[in-house]
Structure formats: C-alpha cells, structure tokens
Amino acid sequence: MNVYETKRAEKIARNQALLRDLGLNEKAHNKADRGSRPSAKKRKLETKVQATPSRVSARIAATPSRPVYNEDEHKKVGRVAAKSVARRAAPVKTETDTSAPTGSSRYSPEAIEEIKARWTSWTPSASVPTRSQDSRFHFDDFEDFTPNKSPEEILREGAFGGTFFRPLFSRTLGITVQDDWTDIPAAWISGLNTEKYLTSTEYDPAVNKYGVSCGQSIEEWEAAGWIRHDFDARGWFQWYYRFFLGRRCDDDERQISRWKKCVGQTGRWRRILLKKYVQMGIRTVADEGEEEGEEEAREVSPVVHQTCLHWAYEVRQDALDEFWANGT
Incomplete structure (x- = not known):
C-alpha cells in the first residue's frame, strides 16, 4: 500500500469513528430502513383498498332493480343478492x-x-x-x-x-x-x-x-x-x-306491439334464447311432448325459456334452423 492509500484509509477510519461518537451512523441506518417500508398511513389505505367486505347491508340488498333474466348472471351474485332477486320476483x-x-x-x-x-x-x-x-x-x-x-x-x-x-x-x-x-x-x-x-x-x-x-x-x-x-x-x-x-x-294494438318486442320475429327475448342455443351448439328442439328433448331444452337458459312461455312463445325447430342459418 502506497502513502496515498495509507492516508485515505486512516481518514476513512477517523470519519467512521466520529460518526459513531455522534450517533449519526445509527440514525442514517434507521432512516434507510424506514424508507424501504410504506408509511403507516399508506399501509392503512392499501389495506382498505385490498379488503373485501364480508357483509352486505339489508338496505342495499333490498334496493329495487330490474329483474335478472339471465341465469348466468344469477350464478355470479352471492346468496344475499340471490335472495334479493327472489324477493323482487315474488309477488x-x-x-x-x-x-x-x-x-x-x-x-x-x-x-x-x-x-x-x-x-x-x-x-x-x-x-x-x-x-x-x-x-x-x-x-x-x-x-x-x-x-x-x-x-x-x-x-x-x-x-x-x-x-x-x-x-x-x-x-x-x-x-x-x-x-x-x-x-x-x-x-x-x-x-x-x-x-x-x-x-x-x-x-x-x-x-x-x-x-x-x-x-x-x-x-x-x-x-x-x-x-x-x-x-x-x-x-x-x-x-x-x-x-x-x-x-x-x-288495448289490442299496444299489447300486440309489446309481444312483438319481446318474442316476435325480432323480439328481444326470442333472439336471446335462440343465441343461447347456438352458443351451446344445440341444433335440435324437441317437438311438443317429447320428454328427452324437453330435458335438453331445460339446459338452455331456463329463465329466458320461462319468460318466453309467459309471452306465449316456445322455440320451434324451424325457428332454430333459420337462426343457425341466418341469425334471424
């Protein structure tokens, strides 16, 4: 080690000793540790964001809303929400x-x-x-x-x-x-x-x-x-x-207009139901009274099936064939 390196090592040793005597070395170390962790306020906010509520208030669950016709959506909600839907559906x-x-x-x-x-x-x-x-x-x-x-x-x-x-x-x-x-x-x-x-x-x-x-x-x-x-x-x-x-x-024309919008040729619920058949890859609909086909139909959106029944409509083979061919 030459003279320059010797003097440099002695100077570093004196500075470290001085820091130890003043207690500055320990404070700097603690500050560095605190800097690596989020503040208590930040940790609290992060905890709130990540937490998932375990309860739903009865007031929120009972809030009126549009009925759910898609049984796939029913599967996504919890038991509280499902009970709320049932209450809304019940007269x-x-x-x-x-x-x-x-x-x-x-x-x-x-x-x-x-x-x-x-x-x-x-x-x-x-x-x-x-x-x-x-x-x-x-x-x-x-x-x-x-x-x-x-x-x-x-x-x-x-x-x-x-x-x-x-x-x-x-x-x-x-x-x-x-x-x-x-x-x-x-x-x-x-x-x-x-x-x-x-x-x-x-x-x-x-x-x-x-x-x-x-x-x-x-x-x-x-x-x-x-x-x-x-x-x-x-x-x-x-x-x-x-x-x-x-x-x-x-009131005849108004009611017939409502029927058309629900289950007519371009009716909302008719199209939703036929799309369900296509999405599930089902190409046949049982004729009236055939139990085997009836059970298969029950697997295709029973909620929309029931809705269409209320509106005096049931999917028939010719309608399904046309929908598979033309989407109408």
Whole structure:
C-alpha cells in the first residue's frame, strides 16, 4: 500500500469513528430502513383498498332493480343478492294487499264499478284463432300476431309461480281485485289445482315449467304504467286469454306491439334464447311432448325459456334452423 492509500484509509477510519461518537451512523441506518417500508398511513389505505367486505347491508340488498333474466348472471351474485332477486320476483303477499290504504284511487266509486263491470260484460266479436302445422296461432284481424302457446297451455305447463290470479291490491284503483278469473273457460283448467297454479298467495318457482323465478310482479307492472285498468287489471296474460276468446278492445294494438318486442320475429327475448342455443351448439328442439328433448331444452337458459312461455312463445325447430342459418 502506497502513502496515498495509507492516508485515505486512516481518514476513512477517523470519519467512521466520529460518526459513531455522534450517533449519526445509527440514525442514517434507521432512516434507510424506514424508507424501504410504506408509511403507516399508506399501509392503512392499501389495506382498505385490498379488503373485501364480508357483509352486505339489508338496505342495499333490498334496493329495487330490474329483474335478472339471465341465469348466468344469477350464478355470479352471492346468496344475499340471490335472495334479493327472489324477493323482487315474488309477488306481494295478500295480507299486504288487503291492508293497503283504501280511498287513494283517482277514480270515483261509480267509475270503479263501471270498470269492474267491463272486465266481465264483454262479448266475443272475433272468431277463435286457427293453428297451423308449425303450432302458431293465426287471428284473422291481426295477421302479424302469431303466438305458438295457447293460454290453456301456459297455465297447465306452469307459469307466474302460480300467483297470477291471487288477490291483488291495485294502487291505481284503490281496491283489491280478486276472483276475476272466472271468465276462463272451465275446460282450460279442468283437473288443475287452481290454488297451486292460479291463485296462490306465495310465488313458487317449482310451479313454473322451467322451475325458476323470473319477471316482475303485477304491482311493478302497474307502477311502470303497463296496466290499462279499463280493460285488464292484471296486464298482458289477462289481455291475451280474453283476446284469444274473441274479445277486442282499444288495448289490442299496444299489447300486440309489446309481444312483438319481446318474442316476435325480432323480439328481444326470442333472439336471446335462440343465441343461447347456438352458443351451446344445440341444433335440435324437441317437438311438443317429447320428454328427452324437453330435458335438453331445460339446459338452455331456463329463465329466458320461462319468460318466453309467459309471452306465449316456445322455440320451434324451424325457428332454430333459420337462426343457425341466418341469425334471424
């Protein structure tokens, strides 16, 4: 070691000794350690961001929202959210309906009696529909309205959780509507357990053909303005079976327009269901009554299947073939 290196080593040794005497070497070391770790405030913020809430408040879970028709979405939500969806799908119990405040109707008592009389005093003005080989019904005066499920088939196969004709409190009319299904032909419901399939006060998904809950309650339809009380207090299906029997009224075009938007040739739910078939690679649909094909169909979006049934539509082979070929 030459003279220069010797002096440099001695100088470094003296400086280190001086730092030790002053305690500066230890402080610098501690500061370096603190710099390598995030501050307590930063660690706290990071912990909050990464934490996953373990509970969902009942208020948030019960917040009204649009119904979920896609069963794939149902699988993504937790049990709390799933229960919330089920509550929204289930109609309000009769006890709540009958205890609802009366006198809130914007109609006079006389006007309400006139409305109720119109529900049962109508007479058929059109002939019953004919049915083609592809199962579609054809009405002489509305050629573009071609459902392929009859009202009787909808009821017998299981729909609306068995509650469509339950006692129903109408906030618009301020009365409880009940026993308004007596104009249904007796042959349509012969042998059917009406308390289970028509007038149950509890929504039962097991009653439905596809065993799932779907859709909104009649109360929600009324709140949305979709009910024309002058003609039908319960909306679409009640209008449909009366139209099927030959009644004609000023609500016909509106209801048929709604049907087209749901399950007509370009209807939303019809297209969603057919796309599901294509996505799952299924090319055949069982003919009515074939149990093997029926079970296969149940695997394709049962929620949308049930929704389409409520709108008097069921996928047929010709429709599926056309969709596979042209996407329409």
